[in-house]
Amino acid sequence: MARFFIEGGRRLSGEVDISGAKNSALPIIAAALVTDKRVVLKNVPDVFDVRTMIELVTHLGAHVEFRRNTLTIHTPRVKRVEAPYDIVTRMRASYYVLGALVARNRRATVAMPGGCAIGPRPIDLHIKGLTALGTKIDISDGYIHADARHLQGQNVDLQGPKGTSVGATINVMLAACCARGTTVISPAAAEPEVLDVANFLCALGVEINGQGSHEITVRGCDTFNDNVRYSIIPDRIEAGTFAVAAAITRSRILIKRAVSEHMTSVLEKLREIGVVVRETHNGISVNGRGRRHATDIFVAPYPGFPTDMQAQFMALLSTVPGTSTIKESIFENRFMQANELMRMGANITIEGDTAVIKGVKMLSGTQLMASDLRASSALVLAGLSAKGITVVRRIYHLDRGYEKFEVKLRRLGARIRRGK
Numbered sequence: 001m002a003r004f005f006i007e008g009g010r011r012l013s014g015e016v017d018i019s020g021a022k023n024s025a026l027p028i029i030a031a032a033l034v035t036d037k038r039v040v041l042k043n044v045p046d047v048f049d050v051r052t053m054i055e056l057v058t059h060l061g062a063h064v065e066f067r068r069n070t071l072t073i074h075t076p077r078v079k080r081v082e083a084p085y086d087i088v089t090r091m092r093a094s095y096y097v098l099g100a101l102v103a104r105n106r107r108a109t110v111a112m113p114g115g116c117a118i119g120p121r122p123i124d125l126h127i128k129g130l131t132a133l134g135t136k137i138d139i140s141d142g143y144i145h146a147d148a149r150h151l152q153g154q155n156v157d158l159q160g161p162k163g164t165s166v167g168a169t170i171n172v173m174l175a176a177c178c179a180r181g182t183t184v185i186s187p188a189a190a191e192p193e194v195l196d197v198a199n200f201l202c203a204l205g206v207e208i209n210g211q212g213s214h215e216i217t218v219r220g221c222d223t224f225n226d227n228v229r230y231s232i233i234p235d236r237i238e239a240g241t242f243a244v245a246a247a248i249t250r251s252r253i254l255i256k257r258a259v260s261e262h263m264t265s266v267l268e269k270l271r272e273i274g275v276v277v278r279e280t281h282n283g284i285s286v287n288g289r290g291r292r293h294a295t296d297i298f299v300a301p302y303p304g305f306p307t308d309m310q311a312q313f314m315a316l317l318s319t320v321p322g323t324s325t326i327k328e329s330i331f332e333n334r335f336m337q338a339n340e341l342m343r344m345g346a347n348i349t350i351e352g353d354t355a356v357i358k359g360v361k362m363l364s365g366t367q368l369m370a371s372d373l374r375a376s377s378a379l380v381l382a383g384l385s386a387k388g389i390t391v392v393r394r395i396y397h398l399d400r401g402y403e404k405f406e407v408k409l410r411r412l413g414a415r416i417r418r419g420k
């Protein structure tokens, strides 16, 4: 099984190009199933999860070509309406075909996604939203069976115990784009990836308003535009991860194509820590050479601090003098990187949903095990700053969401290689 070998302690310099957002690309590829017209998607990141989504939509009947980050998808006819367990179990985001198939074929059977390493991940809001539009949902044999003969626009309340949901907002938008009448989703998730999916549906010809706010209105339609070409937004989490790479190695780099307005809370925290961040005409420059200070992070839905950046900041704060805290309010079991960081010498205590991090002078390289996507990148970042050699195992987690991560780091001067 592949591992990363990292020789820490080297400064980074130069420029890095940010790929398209994985969390936009996955629902947008699924969304392309709603139309029988050919769609061309640009800036699609070549990561494992995207390959899995391509496998899934191909299984359902789509013709897909994927070359150099451009994906052409054409589904003249949906051949199957079942998303099988062996694909859904590899990637939770497979559930986006539920909304798309309900829209296109009025029927779908999708394996229940189940929990995952970062804690229980219910889908009650997806079901509540689709049911509100008139879909009959039956859960049996580990599958969600959806039957939507009379799909009707409605007011959909997606308030859950942890706020609203990115995935449920997108699934309801997908189903609503082929429903009769108007759907109002409130509260809706306002993440940039939700906005991106809505903008793609608008390019197809669906009338959507309010995307990017907490109330989204979708007017259903039955014909779609020809020759749609759409470019996926840059990945704000990848950009944030490289910003932390510069901060933790006390380096100065240019992160090209990073969209600073999608990263406000992350950039604010970096500045609070003492990192100099400047917006440039085509991205952001990050300088981590100055004096650094501890901080407190509260994870929250967008525009709050993203849960997908908390592991990387834990690695950084482990090396920043003073006591910092991270409160994770979205996922229950998302501090798995903490134990591995402690094996590198970090001083971290977990108290319920809060991690207390006392900065140490230096981490030291050792053998580490990655547990999920973002935790993996946190361990690599820690390895870049650590003394000696760090070996990170199970990097298939990282390959799910970062395109050419080690190649991009090497171009910046990092000593990292992939090996057995």
Ligand code: UD1
Residues within 6 Å of the ligand: 023, 024, 026, 093, 120, 121, 122, 123, 124, 125, 126, 127, 160, 161, 162, 163, 164, 165, 166, 167, 168, 189, 193, 307, 308, 330, 331
């Ligand atoms: C998406 C992102 C993930 C990110 C997360 C939060 C993708 C493919 N994944 O995941 O990287 O970490 O947003 O920004 O885009 N919840 C319910 N019931 C539901 C659905 C969710 O209670 O039906 C809860 C979840 O357990 C969690 C919270 O709502 O506590 C937010 O989850 P959600 O926004 O749905 O995350 P995902 O869409 O799964």
